[in-house]
Amino acid sequence: MANIREWWRRGSALIWFSGAALAFSLLMIFGLIGYIGAKGLGFFWPGAIVRVVTPEGPVLGEITGEEPDQVQFHVANRDLFGQDYRWIPRSELKEMTKPLDAVVVERLEYGPFIGRIQRVEKDGQIVQGDPQEALRRLRPAAMTLSKHIRSLDRNEVGALNRQIEDLRLELNGTPPAGRPALEARVKALQETYEATQARLEVLRNQAAAVTVTLEAADGQTKTIPLASVVRVVPSNALGAFGKTGAYLSRLWEFIADDPRESNTEGGIFPAIFGTVMMVLIMSVLVVPLGVMAALYMREYARQGWLLRALRIAVNNLAGVPSIVFGVFGLGFFVYLVGGTIDQIFFSAKLPAPTFGTGGILWAALTLALLTVPVVIVATEEALAAVPRSQREASLALGATRWQTLWNVVIPGAMPGILTGLILAMARGAGEVAPLMLTGVVKLAPSMPLDGTFPFLHLDRKFMHLGFHIYDVGFQSPNSEAAKPMVFMTALLLLLVVVVLNLFALRLRNRLRARLGGGAF
């Protein structure tokens, strides 16, 4: 009894409770990350391709789910079967085998095909020998060809289109005297355009000449051009090494490629890029804004009830639901500011909007607004933490107030300001709702940063990992196939946030080291 009282008195209970609370929080965080990681990372591992015989005929696929009385098969071949996944009662499963010639063929269209390679044809002639071998031999050339076609289609044709469009706009605004010259240029461009199209046509025919015929478990066949084959994985014939290779290749495609098939396949590179870029633009906007506001509030404004009210308002701003910011961003930035910019600078293109529609600049501005309270609060605290003695030292040396602020106070507050930025970035990178109203799209035709002048296109719409999760997971017609993509995307989003934060953290630590282990 006395012991317990003593235990309480010494505060041991509190130590235990707080320790337990910390442990619980850590458990939840690691649980979340672990769950997402486990669900996502396993997806790319080539599983065994199992063949079973059911009353309705043979089935070939990867086992993706098991329940006490039924098994889920990923049978793929959406174009033949209509659905990628099938649940089969255990009682109907017979003759389970793992055929060595079974392959997963990832295609540009209709998702993967699971079956056997029947034959490879070139210019209507069947290529002799083992079809898998033939395919392996012919694929590099086909891949180069298809890459070439894609880049031609996207870059050259796109650029030509844009140039012609710009010239047309210019033509509208020029007096009749100047027109013939412009018209001639349009004509020349149009000829180049047609020539390019013709070249593309030739290349496409060339690509279509090499085909591969695939045979599904039930005997149906499908012939596709070899150029549309992304990857062939003969899972059952692969050893651990080969499987790792396939895994890494799939993972790399996921990180570095464009999405396909309404985002349920391929990569998410544009979304990663868009997220990082949006967060960076937001940071560039939010730091000066927040720091300046905090400087004014802490150093110049008269300390009184008005300022106190303002502080409370700023703090509450951080609690406003983000969708409200989205609505504001849409109404103010997109329609009002963007619309006005269009009227003044891009009137030739109207009614097609330039800035008067969602874009990465408006999205970043909206998020900057959303996260500015965090920066303000952190900066104010950091400013207050700069020792008064240092300010006095500076002033006593004959520095003006502004010089003192600039040379002593702000550098001293910098680590604290960066803490604010870290918090803001973490919040901004994960926000989705306001972006949906201000510039995120499911599939952006081009990235906000590319090789065409002026390189940084702040008016463009962009893709975002957070929105990608929502879109793939809940808006896609093929939700079963998209599930692992959702987890993988979530994992990548976490990773992006962590990497961005580590970057800022490093910066802060470097600064702190320079400040000599100062007051923070």
Place this chain on the structure above:
Amino acid sequence: MPAGEAMTEFDPNPTVPEPEALMPVQAEPRPAQTMAPRPGGIPLTDATVLTAPPLIGIQDLNLFYGEKQALHGINLEVREHSVMSLIGPSGCGKSTLLRCLNRMNDLIGNVRVEGRVTIGEDDLYAPGVDVITLRKRMGMVFQKSNPFPKSIYENVAYGLRIQGVKDKNILDEAVERSLISSGLWDEVKDRLKDSGLGLSGGQQQRLCIARALAVRPEVLLMDEPCSALDPLATSRIEELIFELKRDFTIVIVTHNMQQAARVSDFTAFFWMGKLIETGLTEMLFTNPRVRMTEDYISGRFG
């Protein structure tokens, strides 16, 4: 006041007196005998000081913090190239007076100053005085060392940099000169790029002195510069003060009677915002005219 309050909130507890402050030299009846010899055996007051012209003049100075009067009709002169120490019990207005001399009190809201303070020919509180220029003439060293979180070099160069000096040679020269004057050069010359906060307390205080010296002020105001230092560091600074006297006029606040006796030519004793007695340190310590002074310096105060 419209601005600056964040920088200068009211400080209800100024400086807590050190324990040593009120019991300086009890063992001996005559404080004069307890005085340590001056560094280098130089006589306490050389005659040049007595003939030197006054540099700082304070006439009928009253200072109010809001309604509360902190200084009452102070009249005081500080001669060129002399050291004046201000002593008195805690809260008697020593720091306040010191801060009047470079107008640091301006930074506190609600301060009112009456009377005249002059440096050379110039009236500090005349309307239109450029406070910034003024502060460059009056270097200040604070009770607690307060180097900037910058490199040693940048700390010393700070005053010149804000004056717009960019020439590397001038800066280098000023940094070296000031660090030598403050006796820190030999200890830091190999690590000028290191943070000033990495120095020991005593070194930091000498860095602050170097920083104040770099802009070549006329007067050095020191507010208990040794109160946070150990005896060894203290004696280094005291020697330094003695050296600096050749080039600067020094006003120093101290709670340490022995220190006042050791370093200063003149001493002024304050009590409750009033100047009770001032004169040659030697005279004041050996032969005070006012009873209160004697009580204070012999530790029989209150």
